[in-house]
Amino acid sequence: MDLGQLLAIVIGAVFVSNFVLMRFLGLCPFVGVSKDSDSALGMGMAVIFVMTMASLVTWFVYNYILVPLEITYLRTIAFILVIATLVQFVEMVIEKTSPALHKSLGIYLPLITTNCAVLGVAVVNVETFMVTGLPRNASFIYTVLHGFSAGLGFTLALVLMAAIRERLELGAVPKSMRGIAITFITAGLMAMAFQGFSGLKIG
Amino acid sequence: MQSVVARSMLALSGMAAIFGAILAFASRIFAVHRDPRVEKIAEILPGANCGACGYPGCQGFAEALVKGEVGEGAYCPPGGPDVMAKVAEILGVAAGEVVPMVAVVHCNGGRSNAVERLEYDGIEDCRAAILVGGSPKACIFGCLGLGTCSAVCPFDAVTLDDDRVVHIDREKCTGCGKCVEACPVNIIELVPMDMRVHVKCSSHDKGKRAKEVCKVACIGCQLCAKKCPHDAIHMEDDLAVIDYAKCQNCGVCAAVCPTGAIVDDVKARPKASIGSDCVGSGKCKEVCPVKAISGEPGERHEVDRGKCIGCGLCIEVCPTKSIRIVGALGHQKAKV
Numbered sequence: 001m002d003l004g005q006l007l008a009i010v011i012g013a014v015f016v017s018n019f020v021l022m023r024f025l026g027l028c029p030f031v032g033v034s035k036d037s038d039s040a041l042g043m044g045m046a047v048i049f050v051m052t053m054a055s056l057v058t059w060f061v062y063n064y065i066l067v068p069l070e071i072t073y074l075r076t077i078a079f080i081l082v083i084a085t086l087v088q089f090v091e092m093v094i095e096k097t098s099p100a101l102h103k104s105l106g107i108y109l110p111l112i113t114t115n116c117a118v119l120g121v122a123v124v125n126v127e128t129f130m131v132t133g134l135p136r137n138a139s140f141i142y143t144v145l146h147g148f149s150a151g152l153g154f155t156l157a158l159v160l161m162a163a164i165r166e167r168l169e170l171g172a173v174p175k176s177m178r179g180i181a182i183t184f185i186t187a188g189l190m191a192m193a194f195q196g197f198s199g200l201k202i203g
Numbered sequence: 204m205q206s207v208v209a210r211s212m213l214a215l216s217g218m219a220a221i222f223g224a225i226l227a228f229a230s231r232i233f234a235v236h237r238d239p240r241v242e243k244i245a246e247i248l249p250g251a252n253c254g255a256c257g258y259p260g261c262q263g264f265a266e267a268l269v270k271g272e273v274g275e276g277a278y279c280p281p282g283g284p285d286v287m288a289k290v291a292e293i294l295g296v297a298a299g300e301v302v303p304m305v306a307v308v309h310c311n312g313g314r315s316n317a318v319e320r321l322e323y324d325g326i327e328d329c330r331a332a333i334l335v336g337g338s339p340k341a342c343i344f345g346c347l348g349l350g351t352c353s354a355v356c357p358f359d360a361v362t363l364d365d366d367r368v369v370h371i372d373r374e375k376c377t378g379c380g381k382c383v384e385a386c387p388v389n390i391i392e393l394v395p396m397d398m399r400v401h402v403k404c405s406s407h408d409k410g411k412r413a414k415e416v417c418k419v420a421c422i423g424c425q426l427c428a429k430k431c432p433h434d435a436i437h438m439e440d441d442l443a444v445i446d447y448a449k450c451q452n453c454g455v456c457a458a459v460c461p462t463g464a465i466v467d468d469v470k471a472r473p474k475a476s477i478g479s480d481c482v483g484s485g486k487c488k489e490v491c492p493v494k495a496i497s498g499e500p501g502e503r504h505e506v507d508r509g510k511c512i513g514c515g516l517c518i519e520v521c522p523t524k525s526i527r528i529v530g531a532l533g534h535q536k537a538k539v
Binding site for chain 2: 071085093095170172
């Protein structure tokens, strides 16, 4: 567990296998909440938070419940259960403790409950850090870090998209292409641009 | 726990039970008290989140209403009196009377009427154009015609025609004032809904210059101010301005305006009609602001129905009370 390995995980999750633009997960909020940068950033922050927490909790659930009982084949449904509960719980806590934060973040939390990117992080964590025979403490740190970086990558994609769409609003887009059509094309071009990171050699 | 099925069922239902318990417990601990009236009011409000009430969105307005932060002036322009009456019912207070307002653009200078001093090829937004190099039109007071007002209107009430003249749909406009705020040249005003005659020009240029740059500009000739029977129109820096508190919608100003800068919105006006008992005093002829009455002294006078605007001034001066106002929308005023 050296620093290079940790850096590789961060860069890998943010750029090389970006959850939105390379793995094509979480496309619904990517199109839905990218109309302006402010809400894109808010959504991004919420996703970072939830992905980190979900990685942490699913690590415990996987290693201390699913593995000892030898029912790891149930991980998908177990993770959905965990994530949905977690998001609901977090929303309640935020609403009580910080109404201001809830106002800016709260509206995005229900959107994340069933976000496939969050479940994707949990599943990818299992596949890359837990079944590969890493020592427990290393796999724990890698998992949490990967969850955090995946959220960071999601936020990056979302904010980039929002910035582009804000410019597009003012541009001379042909009438039939306005709105969601040009957004899809933009998303495709961005994904192609991110394809360039796939040759990046880390570590 | 031998079989996989038993283990799976037990583990998952166990997790579900624990999570359910945690959530149930958390909802008790972290319960936030909400006033049910907020939800009710928010449902009634139009939900356009236009901000015309001065609060951040309909939800914010509903919360402020329930908390009692809003004083007497509380009003939702898009919802109008109906919505406010319902809200007042929920809150248990009486709703105040407010005249609905509607937006009016004080400029009629489209591409064909107003001279353009440069060709603007930038972002289609008036505010952006102003930042770059001022208005693309020679008239610095007028509408830029790039549709910022149309873009910000939450109710689709503002449209641009092919000539780039802004039109406001009186039926759709709720008087929220978003366009008034967005217009960088400040030529949109909220006026009472029942006002139908407007000065469609904002130019403070002197007459010669105003006429050079726009065919439908107010040239400051003061004819309207002189002819107004209700003293409702005055000159402010070479521009005619209607005092909506005094205006009676008679349309005299629109009829006398030489450039057509004053627009009369009334579709069909009633006309004056002189009865057979006319003695030909000539008083109506003198007082008529649009010279619609003709006739020799001592003989029965006649009204040119094409010119008459139904202002009713002649009725008041007729010594024999032989003039009536007839026509238009089934409207008939008896002899006064």
